[in-house]
Amino acid sequence: MKFFIRVPLKVTLFGEHAVVHGKPAIASTLPIHVSIEAMDIDGDRLIITFNNVLLPIESLALDRKNTKIIEVKTNEETIKKFINYITTALDICEDEVRPGKRKGFLIDLKSPVPTGVGLGTSAAVSVGTIMLCLASYLSTTDVEKNLVAKLSWATEQRVQGAASPMDTYTITFGGIRYIDPSTPKAEFIESPIKMNFIIGYTQKRFTTGMLVRVVKERLRKLQSMTHIIDAIGGVVEEAKNYILRGDVESVGMLMNINHGLLDALGVVTQEHHVIVNMLREAGALGAKTSGAGGGGAFIALARDEKHAEILKSVVKTLGATVVATSLGFSGVEILEKQ
Ligand SMILES: Nc1ncnc2c1ncn2[C@@H]1O[C@H](COP(=O)(O)OP(=O)(O)O)[C@@H](O)[C@H]1O
Ligand SMILES: C[C@@](O)(CCOP(=O)(O)O)CC(=O)O
Incomplete structure (x- = not known):
C-alpha cells in the first residue's frame, strides 16, 4: 500500500513553555507542510529519504580516477538520535495496534524548512509517522484523529523526556487551537x-x-x-x-x-x-x-x-x-x- 500524507507545521501564538507545566496555550497550523510519501515493504527494514537535513560525515573514501565515493562513514548515534521521532512513533503505534509486531516501511520525507526551527518539525514528523502507521495497519485512510494525537504526543514525550500536547494536537486537528494540557483538549477558536x-x-x-x-x-x-x-x-x-x-x-x-x-x-x-x-x-x-x-x-x-x-x-x-x-x-x- 502507498500513502501520501500532508502534515502542516505550526506556530505558537501564546503560552509556550508554560504549557509544559500545565498552563493552557494557543497555537495554529501554518499553510506550509511536511510531505510524506510512504509504502509498506517486505521484511523489517526502514528506508528513509530526506531533504533540508544536515548530518555530519565522519570520513569518506573516494576513487581518484572516476571521483566515485566508495565509502562514507557517519556517526551512528547521531543518526539514530535524528530519526528517533520516526522510529519511536512506529514502535508506539505498533505496540498499540499490533503489540510486538515490526514491519518494513519506505518513507520519503520532505520538509519545507530545516530541522528544528521552532515550527513544530519534530511534531510534524511524529504526527505524520503515526498517521502512516495507523493507516497501514488498519488498512484505511479514515484514521481516528484522537488516536493520532494521543500516540503522537506519547512519541514526543518519550523522545524529549517532557513535552506538552500543544504541537501534536494542533498539527493533528488544524486551525487556531486553545490547548488545555490537563485533559488534553484542543478547542478550535x-x-x-x-x-x-x-x-x-x-x-x-x-x-x-x-x-x-x-x-x-x-x-x-x-x-x-x-x-x-x-x-x-x-x-x-x-x-x-x-x-x-x-x-x-x-x-x-x-x-x-x-x-x-x-x-x-x-x-x-x-x-x-x-x-x-x-x-x-x-x-x-x-x-x-x-x-x-x-x-x-x-x-x-x-x-x-x-x-x-x-x-x-x-x-x-x-x-x-x-x-x-x-x-x-x-x-x-x-x-x-x-
Ligand atoms: N525533516 C525531518 N526528518 C526527520 N526528522 C526531523 C525532520 N525535521 C526535524 N526532525 C526531528 O526533529 C528534531 C528537531 O526537533 P525540535 O528541536 O523540537 O524542532 P522543532 O522546534 O522544529 O520541532 C530533529 O533533531 C529531528 O530529530
Ligand atoms: C517549548 C514548547 O512549549 C513548545 C515547543 O515548540 P517548538 O518545538 O519550538 O515548535 C514545548 C512543548 O510544548 O512541548
Whole structure:
C-alpha cells in the first residue's frame, strides 16, 4: 500500500513553555507542510529519504580516477538520535495496534524548512509517522484523529523526556487551537476578523528538548519562576478572549507581554530581541519569539495586509526567513492511498 500524507507545521501564538507545566496555550497550523510519501515493504527494514537535513560525515573514501565515493562513514548515534521521532512513533503505534509486531516501511520525507526551527518539525514528523502507521495497519485512510494525537504526543514525550500536547494536537486537528494540557483538549477558536500575522525564523542552536530542560531546571531552583509561568497562563486566557472578539490591538499587546515573559524564562536570544524591536518600531501591533526559543521561530501581528508586506521586508533586511503571512486551517491529511 502507498500513502501520501500532508502534515502542516505550526506556530505558537501564546503560552509556550508554560504549557509544559500545565498552563493552557494557543497555537495554529501554518499553510506550509511536511510531505510524506510512504509504502509498506517486505521484511523489517526502514528506508528513509530526506531533504533540508544536515548530518555530519565522519570520513569518506573516494576513487581518484572516476571521483566515485566508495565509502562514507557517519556517526551512528547521531543518526539514530535524528530519526528517533520516526522510529519511536512506529514502535508506539505498533505496540498499540499490533503489540510486538515490526514491519518494513519506505518513507520519503520532505520538509519545507530545516530541522528544528521552532515550527513544530519534530511534531510534524511524529504526527505524520503515526498517521502512516495507523493507516497501514488498519488498512484505511479514515484514521481516528484522537488516536493520532494521543500516540503522537506519547512519541514526543518519550523522545524529549517532557513535552506538552500543544504541537501534536494542533498539527493533528488544524486551525487556531486553545490547548488545555490537563485533559488534553484542543478547542478550535476563530477570530471574526482576519489577523495578519508574519511568521519567520532564524537559526536555532538548541533542540526543544534542551530548552525545555533548561526551563525545568530554573523552575526547580527559583521560586520566582513559578510566578512567570502563572503570568503566562493569565496572558493566554486573556488572549483567547481577545482573539474571539477580533480585538487585534489587545492581541498584539499581549504578544509583547508574552515575549517579555519568555525573556524572563531565559529563552530569548539577542538576535530575536533585535528582530522583535525592529518589527515593533515598524508598527507591528505585537511581536514575539514563538516555540521553544534559543533563536528559531518568531511571530508578529501587522495592522493589515499592506502593512504585513512592510514587516516582511523588515524581516528580510535583518537576514531572517519569512515562512508565512497567514495561518493555516487544515490538520494532518492523508491525500492518497493505493
Ligand atoms: N525533516 C525531518 N526528518 C526527520 N526528522 C526531523 C525532520 N525535521 C526535524 N526532525 C526531528 O526533529 C528534531 C528537531 O526537533 P525540535 O528541536 O523540537 O524542532 P522543532 O522546534 O522544529 O520541532 C530533529 O533533531 C529531528 O530529530
Ligand atoms: C517549548 C514548547 O512549549 C513548545 C515547543 O515548540 P517548538 O518545538 O519550538 O515548535 C514545548 C512543548 O510544548 O512541548
